[in-house]
Amino acid sequence: MAALYHHPAPEEITLLPLLRAVADPVRLGIIYHLHSLGEANCTTLLRGRPKSSMSHHFQVLREAGILQTRVEGVQHRNTLRLDVLEERFPGLMSAILRECPADLPEKI
Amino acid sequence: MAALYHHPAPEEITLLPLLRAVADPVRLGIIYHLHSLGEANCTTLLRGRPKSSMSHHFQVLREAGILQTRVEGVQHRNTLRLDVLEERFPGLMSAILRECPADLPEKI
DNA sequence: TTCATTGTTCCATGTTGATGGAACAATAAG
DNA sequence: CTTATTGTTCCATCAACATGGAACAATGAA
Numbered sequence: 001m002a003a004l005y006h007h008p009a010p011e012e013i014t015l016l017p018l019l020r021a022v023a024d025p026v027r028l029g030i031i032y033h034l035h036s037l038g039e040a041n042c043t044t045l046l047r048g049r050p051k052s053s054m055s056h057h058f059q060v061l062r063e064a065g066i067l068q069t070r071v072e073g074v075q076h077r078n079t080l081r082l083d084v085l086e087e088r089f090p091g092l093m094s095a096i097l098r099e100c101p102a103d104l105p106e107k108i
Numbered sequence: 109m110a111a112l113y114h115h116p117a118p119e120e121i122t123l124l125p126l127l128r129a130v131a132d133p134v135r136l137g138i139i140y141h142l143h144s145l146g147e148a149n150c151t152t153l154l155r156g157r158p159k160s161s162m163s164h165h166f167q168v169l170r171e172a173g174i175l176q177t178r179v180e181g182v183q184h185r186n187t188l189r190l191d192v193l194e195e196r197f198p199g200l201m202s203a204i205l206r207e208c209p210a211d212l213p214e215k216i
Numbered sequence: 217t218t219c220a221t222t223g224t225t226c227c228a229t230g231t232t233g234a235t236g237g238a239a240c241a242a243t244a245a246g
Numbered sequence: 247c248t249t250a251t252t253g254t255t256c257c258a259t260c261a262a263c264a265t266g267g268a269a270c271a272a273t274g275a276a
Contacts, residue, residue, distance in 0.1 A: 015207050019131035025124060040221060050266045055224055058273085069256090074222050074273045089207070091199030099123045099197070131241090132234085150253060158236045163254055182243045182252050 005062060005069045010084045013065035018089070021064035022096060027057050034067060034080050034101040041075040066093075113177045118192050123174030126197070129172035130204060135165050140208040142175060142188050149183045174201075176200060 021027055028050070032043050042054050058078060061067045065084065070077045085093045130136055134157070141153050149156050166186060169175045173192065178185045193201045 015204065016131070016133060016136060019127060019136075019204075022123070023127035023131035026264085028124060028127075043221085051223065052267075053226080053265055060226090071273095074220095076223065089203050092203035094124065095197050095200035095203065096127075126271085134234085159253065160237075160255080161235055167254085179243095182250095190218095209247065 007062065007068050007081075008065045010065075010088050012036065013088050015086070015089065017064045018066065018085075018092075021060050021066055024057070024060075026053075027061055028096075030054075030057060030061060031066065031096070032104050035097050035100050036104045039077050039079050041077050043075075046091060115170065115176050115189075116173045118173075118196050119192070121196050123197065125172045126174065126193075126200075129168050129174055130163070132168075134161075135169055138162075138165060138169060139174065139188065139204070140212050142186060143205050143208050144212045147187045149185050151183075160173075178198050 024033065030045055034040055037044075042051065042058055045055055058067070058069070062078075064070060065081060065088075067078045068081050070079070080093075082093060130139065138153055142148055144151075150159065150166055154162055166177070167173070169176060170186075171197075173189060174187045176189050178187070188201075190201060
């Protein structure tokens with residue numbers, strides 16, 4: 001496990017990669033779950049998918065600036081970078097998160 | 109030319125197809141140009157691309173609910189459905205359009 | 217040390233979607 | 247009718263990306 005992740009600075013976050021990252025059903029699901037749970041690690045959100053696939057999606061979200069990963073022991077806890085995103089593209093993520101299903105946490 | 113287009117009703121516009129439609133550089137460019145120009149037909153925005161390719165992108169944007177096409181003689185004039193989008197996903201398109209380059213019209 | 221857990225990396229495969237030429241359709245003008 | 251313009255549709259090709267197995271790395275516990 002690479003203990004270090006590169007999280008892009010706010011100025012490095014650009015719209016098109018961000019949109020591309022969000023425009024995927026699995027990744028949108030990850031975003032919604034993180035929004036509901038506040039924090040989650042990769043395995044928690046697997047729901048039958050292979051780890052390699054989920055790890056890939058977390059990487060895409062990370063490099064797009066959407067989430068940050070904090071290493072805690074053997075787990076890597078992920079949280080949305082809502083403050084940064086709201087500062088960088090006001091209203092964008094909140095518009096997306098408004099569509100978050102209300103019963104998501106139980107679907108895990 | 110199919111004289112009729114199907115424009116999805118506001119309730120039929122869903123987030124994921126909308127995000128997928130926007131998450132493409134060519135289509136984001138079309139959106140920005142329509143935002144700058146107010147209205148434009150396909151050929152106006154070609155800028156060296158083949159018509160079949162642009163026609164495809166207009167179709168994707170249309171089916172996602174982002175633009176509507178009005179037939180005027182031999183031309184098909186496209187406009188953004190800003191009112192519908194703002195009603196359906198408040199703040200989403202305005203956040204995207206805020207990133208529209210100021211000098212876009214001259215780039216045509 | 218040994219084992220379990222977590223997540224990444226590598227790699228091959230498959231699928232989706234963008235690209236672009238060609239033919240066609242629709243409207244308008246000469 | 248003929249011609250020009252506009253945009254769609256069909257089709258083949260290509261590239262980007264998601265998928266998922268396997269091996270590996272990192273931390274923690276026994």
